[in-house]
Amino acid sequence: MKTISIICQKGGVGKTTAVVNLSTIFSKKGYKTLIIDLDPQGNVSTYLNFDKNTKNVTNSIDLLSGVTEILTGELSENLSIIPSNKEIARYNDEKIIGGAKISKLKKYGLFNEFDFVFIDTPPTMSSLVQEGIAASDYYLIPTKPEFLAIEGVAQAMSFAKATLKNTPNVNAIFLGVLLNQIETRRASYEEFLSELEYLLGDRLFKTKISHLTEIADSPFYGKTVIDFNKESKARIEFYKLAEEVIERVEKNEKIT
Ligand SMILES: Nc1ncnc2c1ncn2[C@@H]1O[C@H](COP(=O)(O)OP(=O)(O)OP(=O)(O)O)[C@@H](O)[C@H]1O
Ligand SMILES: [Mg+2]
Numbered sequence: 001m002k003t004i005s006i007i008c009q010k011g012g013v014g015k016t017t018a019v020v021n022l023s024t025i026f027s028k029k030g031y032k033t034l035i036i037d038l039d040p041q042g043n044v045s046t047y048l049n050f051d052k053n054t055k056n057v058t059n060s061i062d063l064l065s066g067v068t069e070i071l072t073g074e075l076s077e078n079l080s081i082i083p084s085n086k087e088i089a090r091y092n093d094e095k096i097i098g099g100a101k102i103s104k105l106k107k108y109g110l111f112n113e114f115d116f117v118f119i120d121t122p123p124t125m126s127s128l129v130q131e132g133i134a135a136s137d138y139y140l141i142p143t144k145p146e147f148l149a150i151e152g153v154a155q156a157m158s159f160a161k162a163t164l165k166n167t168p169n170v171n172a173i174f175l176g177v178l179l180n181q182i183e184t185r186r187a188s189y190e191e192f193l194s195e196l197e198y199l200l201g202d203r204l205f206k207t208k209i210s211h212l213t214e215i216a217d218s219p220f221y222g223k224t225v226i227d228f229n230k231e232s233k234a235r236i237e238f239y240k241l242a243e244e245v246i247e248r249v250e251k252n253e254k255i256t
Contacts (some may be wrong), residue, residue, distance in 0.1 A: 003106065003117040003141045005132035007131075007160060010152040011123035014069055014142040014180035016043040017215060019120040022225040026240040031115040033074060035082035036060060038103070038132050039122040040092055045083045048075055052083045059085040063102050064131065070110055080114070092126045094255035100134035100167050101201035103181065125155075130163045138175040138249065145182055145192045150199065153177055175248050176203045178241070181211040207241040210234075 006015045019035060027033040037044040038060050050073055052059070054190055058070040060082060072080035111117050113162045119132040140158045143149045157174070164170060177200055183189060196204055209215070214234045218224060225235040 001106075001112055001114055002138065003111070003119065003136045004245070004249075005119035005121055005129075005172070006142060007121050007139050008141050008143065008152065008156045009123055009125045009129070009159065010143070010156075011169040012150075013075040013082060013144050013149075013152075014209070015039075015123070016047060017119050018140070018142050018178060018180070019118045020044060020219075021225050021238045022242055022245065023079060023116070023118045024076075024226050025239060026116050026118075027076065028226055029242070030078065032078050032080075032113060033079045034082065034114040034117045035075075035231060036063070036082045036119045036132075038088065038128045039084055039120050040086050040089035040128075041122065042084040042086065044081065044120050047219040047222075048081070048224075050081055051061065052085070053229060054083075057081075057083065059083050061087045063105060064088060064091060066101060067105070067110075068108075070105075078241060081182075088128060091128050091131075092122055092124055100170060102131050102135035103167075103170055106135050121156070121157045125159050129159070130167070133160050133163045133172055134167045136172040138252070139172050140175045140178060140245070142178040142180045145186075145189055145196075149192070150196060153196075153200075158189065158218045173252055174203065175229060175245065175252075176200075176205045178205045179208045182208045183211050205241065206245055207237065207244045209237050209241065210244060230251055 006018050020199055023033045023035050042052055057073040075081055121129045121132045139160055143153050212234045225238045228235040
């Protein structure tokens with residue numbers, strides 16, 4: 001079982017979009033996949049049309065309260081969810097990790113039936129994001145090609161590093177930075193890209209996701225990129241991204 005959290009304190013960079021589309025593709029590939037939503041906004045449920053108030057389903061506040069078993073919501077074949085609950089907002093203001101609770105549940109084997117777990121996190125530097133990082137084998141940082149993005153990525157990277165340094169017995173690996181919502185025709189794009197490549201080297205994902213109306217509109221219809229036809233750019237790019245995520249994970253597994 002491998003856990004990947006998607007983090008960035010900057011809002012609207014595509015964290016939830018990445019979680020929703022990657023996990024759906026992973027489930028279609030046959031991996032048993034779980035999404036954990038640690039964002040009080042609860043956007044994953046909205047994107048995937050899942051009723052957060054479904055009875056008897058474990059939610060993220062339950063995880064933080066130390067459950068001993070989980071009952072996940074079922075989204076489709078191989079795809080399950082632990083939805084968010086707005087009560088976790090109270091953890092969103094805390095700056096210091098309260099003991100890596102979800103990481104402990106993982107060690108007890110609560111998520112063992114899954115091949116991959118994707119964790120969506122809020123746009124904050126809070127204990128919720130720290131919970132996500134501490135419970136993960138890998139973390140991925142999405143960003144948009146805009147003026148303050150590089151600063152945002154650097155801040156996310158150092159937040160993750162500090163979290164890992166200050167939390168005993170956790171060791172998530174930085175999977176890379178995903179450049180999302182690119183517009184290659186924009187004059188500033190090439191300059192932005194070369195600066196990011198210079199700073200990150202191969203930590204920048206080769207696959208980039210274009211700014212596409214179909215991606216922006218898909219949640220309105222409860223759709224993900226797998227619902228688009230095979231020639232759709234959004235679908236092709238996200239499948240490529242899924243392949244690159246798998247490649248990067250496999251490469252790390254060989255080294256470690
Ligand atoms: N590649 C893309 N092309 C077009 N629109 C996109 C793309 N990626 C994301 N969006 C849109 O941008 C908005 C923000 O995306 P998303 O909700 O995934 O960001 P987020 O980082 O999870 O935001 P938050 O920090 O608030 O949780 C959404 O309306 C989403 O549909
Ligand atoms: Mg989000």
